[in-house]
Amino acid sequence: MLARHNRNDTGERMSDVVAEVHDLGKVHGGGSARVVALDGVTAAFRKGEFTAVMGPSGSGKSTLLHCLAGLDTPTSGAVRVGGTDLSTLDDDRLTRLRRERIGFVFQSFNLVPTLTAWENITLPLTMGGVRPDRDWVEGIVAAVGLSDRLHHRPAELSGGQQQRVACARAMATRPDIIVADEPTGNLDTRSGAAVLGLLAGCARQWNQAVLMVTHDPMAAAHTDRILFLTDGRLADEMPAPTADRVLDRMRDLDPEAAHG
Numbered sequence: 001m002l003a004r005h006n007r008n009d010t011g012e013r014m015s016d017v018v019a020e021v022h023d024l025g026k027v028h029g030g031g032s033a034r035v036v037a038l039d040g041v042t043a044a045f046r047k048g049e050f051t052a053v054m055g056p057s058g059s060g061k062s063t064l065l066h067c068l069a070g071l072d073t074p075t076s077g078a079v080r081v082g083g084t085d086l087s088t089l090d091d092d093r094l095t096r097l098r099r100e101r102i103g104f105v106f107q108s109f110n111l112v113p114t115l116t117a118w119e120n121i122t123l124p125l126t127m128g129g130v131r132p133d134r135d136w137v138e139g140i141v142a143a144v145g146l147s148d149r150l151h152h153r154p155a156e157l158s159g160g161q162q163q164r165v166a167c168a169r170a171m172a173t174r175p176d177i178i179v180a181d182e183p184t185g186n187l188d189t190r191s192g193a194a195v196l197g198l199l200a201g202c203a204r205q206w207n208q209a210v211l212m213v214t215h216d217p218m219a220a221a222h223t224d225r226i227l228f229l230t231d232g233r234l235a236d237e238m239p240a241p242t243a244d245r246v247l248d249r250m251r252d253l254d255p256e257a258a259h260g
């Protein structure tokens with residue numbers, strides 16, 4: 001475990017850090033197909049903080065999120081979640097850590113089509129052999145506004161409702177960190193705003209760390225800070241973002257896209 005009240009080089013309180021990457025590198029492929037996706041990224045993610053990761057296409061955003069969440073293996077550097085270095089875990093322990101400590105929300109919802117909304121939400125618990133804490137799960141269901149949809153299967157739900165089921169599933173185990181890869185990418189503005197409100201609530205009400213990859217300056221404006229990646233490196237960090245400032249920064253980082 002990270003020591004309570006220990007302070008790192010910059011003096012911040014390490015006790016609030018729930019996940020961190022240190023000098024992270026990731027190379028995909030080899031020979032002429034070799035791609036450096038991440039090149040020395042260091043960042044910490046704290047309780048109660050909603051962080052966006054932005055940057056041009058191919059800058060390494062999804063790779064960062066996947067390495068942090070133990071879905072991909074770094075080539076160099078370290079990933080720690082709850083103080084545990086992921087490289088020290090065998091497959092079983094890594095699977096358990098992912099299930100218990102990390103919640104996932106993907107652009108394409110990734111719900112099990114044959115299960116009802118309730119069964120999808122409680123799946124991380126039932127797979128871990130844990131009986132759902134009914135009060136907690138019902139509280140989540142009420143927060144995401146799905147109480148009257150619990151017996152529906154994903155095909156009987158709108159995209160926005162499916163993503164809210166996915167958010168509730170991500171929250172079911174009370175994870176330390178929720179990672180979301182373009183969670184509003186397939187949603188209309190209204191449904192997207194509802195999902196962003198839920199993710200912000202995870203940070204502000206439930207004190208979880210939330211990390212979201214997005215291309216959308218409006219979505220990023222819901223967060224507490226933005227990490228900007230270019231060419232696999234951390235190019236900038238913006239606290240308390242607004243959509244206008246994000247747009248300006250993105251134009252600076254990716255002038256081609258701005259003119260394209």
Ligand SMILES: Nc1ncnc2c1ncn2[C@@H]1O[C@H](COP(=O)(O)OP(=O)(O)OP(=O)(O)O)[C@@H](O)[C@H]1O
Pocket residue numbers: 028029035036037055056057058059060061062063064
């Ligand atoms: N499995 C893989 N095999 C080979 N190259 C990969 C693989 N995954 C990602 N890459 C490459 O690594 C680089 C970073 O990809 P990544 O998906 O992390 O970027 P991104 O910033 O999330 O992009 P986008 O905004 O387009 O989703 C890209 O050049 C990509 O083509």
